[in-house]
Amino acid sequence: MNNRKKIAIVGVGLIGGSMALQLHEKKLSSRLIGVEASAQHAEQALEYELVDEVLPLDEAIIAADVIVLAVPVNVQVNLLPQILDKVTDQIVMDMGSTKSDLIAAVQNHPRRGRYVASHPMWGTEYSGPAAAVRGAFEGKAVIICNRSESDADAVEWVEKMYQKIGMRVTDMDARAHDLHVAYVSHISHITSFALANTVLEKEKVESAIFQIASAGFESTVRLAKSNPAMWVPIFLQNKENILDVLSEHIDQLTKFKDYIANSDQENLQSLIADANKIKRIIK
Amino acid sequence: MNNRKKIAIVGVGLIGGSMALQLHEKKLSSRLIGVEASAQHAEQALEYELVDEVLPLDEAIIAADVIVLAVPVNVQVNLLPQILDKVTDQIVMDMGSTKSDLIAAVQNHPRRGRYVASHPMWGTEYSGPAAAVRGAFEGKAVIICNRSESDADAVEWVEKMYQKIGMRVTDMDARAHDLHVAYVSHISHITSFALANTVLEKEKVESAIFQIASAGFESTVRLAKSNPAMWVPIFLQNKENILDVLSEHIDQLTKFKDYIANSDQENLQSLIADANKIKRIIK
Structure with missing residues (x-):
């Protein structure tokens, strides 16, 4: 990493802009x-x-x-093959939240090796260049997918770059990646969007929410401010995994509903005790 | 508020302990x-x-x-009438998350006037004395319910006390209170518990979540660490309101599910644009 590189950021929004700040800073x-x-x-x-x-x-x-793709995942699927058509020995990488469709789109491309598929697990609910954050990505995980399909020099640069900006690199197969992020990222956004709509639908008189909304509410509904241009394509590209986890989530909520309706104290206690086990995962 | 008072805190956990710290500090x-x-x-x-x-x-x-009740809401309903049986001119207040049942339990008590019903909109997902926090409650809203049923001197002390610890006082009828907190507090907890159970159910191999769980996931699932001894009684006391908002929430999630299943980009876009309106309420 001695010699600095000329780096093109395609899409200078929340993610691309924050990456630009880090690439400069480091x-x-x-x-x-x-x-x-x-x-x-x-x-x-x-x-x-x-x-x-x-x-x-x-x-x-x-x-x-180096060319860094940081545009919505539906745009990436169209853009990546066009970019690979034009590169010689440049490194091309993306930072998107879904991987199977994107990797499939360039599977047989003669310059597939120049492309490194990655997903840094960082974001905020804001969007556009004004949302770019200094010190972003630090201390978080980044997933590199299907490493063996990329040229060694390309994946090495990308990996070291992520380490220099303070990220922990993890490897995953694209299909495993899409499954896991449905659970730990995509479903959180759907829950939050749906919760915002629930409250906005129910609380016709908004002044009451203004007055009493607490930190707990803000925490669960914060992601509902996220940009549809980014999230709709993610939901559609990761459709099968998301439908699976969303069905499970609706089932879990229905359990709460049934137990509350029946004043079933014992089963409610046990559902919440189960949920408390999340302490093992988030501190 | 010139002369300090001798104050008994019944239940020195997260809420009672944090209140004790503030009463001393101020x-x-x-x-x-x-x-x-x-x-x-x-x-x-x-x-x-x-x-x-x-x-x-x-x-x-x-x-x-002054006697401050800070025990689970099912315990309060039993304890408050017994305490009022024994007070002369002490002020009795509670800080619980549901109000209709509690107020009904002492509606015809000869010393009803000594009791002030209040609900400070603050908490964390932790519990017990070790969870008590310095500077808690500051900058948040507190709701006083059915003010006219309390003696003027009692409600005046409680109101000034909350102002001194930095809270904004709002008045509500107990039924309106229970309705609004179902929307802006109770449903957030149920969503978070259910989300934790969904992910724990789906992610049998927990190491994947450990590695890649992001700030967004932590934000939506944080409340799932909350104490069942506190929350089961709240859900049961506020049953009707919670069932109503929970049904709406399941309907909203089902809309997402249907639109994703049908790859209905336009309706997904519009659902998320609606959810984005929460920006008007939380900054």
């Missing part, structure tokens, strides 16, 4: 190039000094040593 | 008496210096100017 980039479909975001990316310049995608590919 | 108490059913909690309450002494309930009632 002295990993000699030049940061932004690629942005939105003229407003391009302007903000320069204004906040997330990137040194903004270029059209084709020019950025030629100018860069 | 110089509202001349002496803090703990009442504890658990010998271990009594010992901890003294060890952590939450209270000056621990007394049996009857002695504490005689010794105190």
Whole structure:
């Protein structure tokens, strides 16, 4: 990692913008190039000094040593094969929340090896360049998928880069990745969106919520502020896993409903005691 | 509020213990008496210096100017009438999460006026004296219920006390209170318990969650660590309101499930855009 690289960030929003800040901060980039479909975001990316310049995608590919994809997962599926068509020895990586469809889209591409599939487990409920955060990703896990399909030099750079920005690298097969993130990330977002809609539907007089909403409520509903442009494509790409875990979640809620309806103290106690076991996982 | 009061805290756990710390810190108490059913909690309450002494309930009632109930809501319903039987001019207040049953239990009590029903909108997912927090309650809302049923001097002391510890006082009828807290507090706990059970049920191999669980997951599942002894009685006392909001929540989740199953991008987009409106309520 001695020589810094010219790095193009495709999509300078929450994730791409935060990555740009870290690449600069950790002295990993000699030049940061932004690629942005939105003229407003391009302007903000320069204004906040997330990137040194903004270029059209084709020019950025030629100018860069590394191309980082940080656009919604439906856009990535279309863009990644087009980018691989144009690279020679650049490294191409993504940071998206679903992996099977994306990897399948370039499975037989002659330059598949230049692409490294990764997913840093970090985000916030905000979006766009203004949401970029200094010190993001640090202390969190990052998953590299199907490592053996990537060229050794490419995966080595990506892995060391994530370590330099303070992440713990974990390896997973793309299918295992999509299954696990359905459980520990995607379902949390659906729950939170649905909870927000429940409360907004029920609390027609919003002043009551304003007055009494507590930290517990904020905690469970915070993710409901997340951007639909990012999340709808994730839900659709990870459909089967999400439907499976969502059905289980509805069953679990229905248990609570039935036990409460029957004033079944013993079974409620035992459901909550089971839920308390999450203490083993989150401190 | 010039003269400090002798205050008995019945139940020196998360809520009672945190209140004891604040009463001392804000110089509202001349002496803090703990009442504890658990010998271990009594010992901890003294060890952590939450209270000056621990007394049996009857002695504490005689010794105190103010009696603060901070026990599970099913215990409060039994205890409050017994305490009112024994008070002369002491002030009695509770801090519980449900109000209709408790107020009904003392509706015709000759000393009903000495009791002030209140609910400070603060808590954490931890319990017991060790969970008591300095600076708790500050900046949050507290609801006083059915103010007109309490004696003027009693409600005045309670209101000023809450203001001194940094809370915003709001008035509500007990039935409205129970309805609103079902929406903004109780449902969040059920969602979180059910989400924890969903993930623990699905993720048989826990190491995967350990490795990749992110801040978003922690945020939505944090409340699942909450104490069943506190929450089962709340769910049963506020049964009708909770069943109503829980049915709505299951309906909302089912909408997500159906739209995802049908890859209905447009309706998913619109569900999430609706959920985003929670931004108006939580910043």
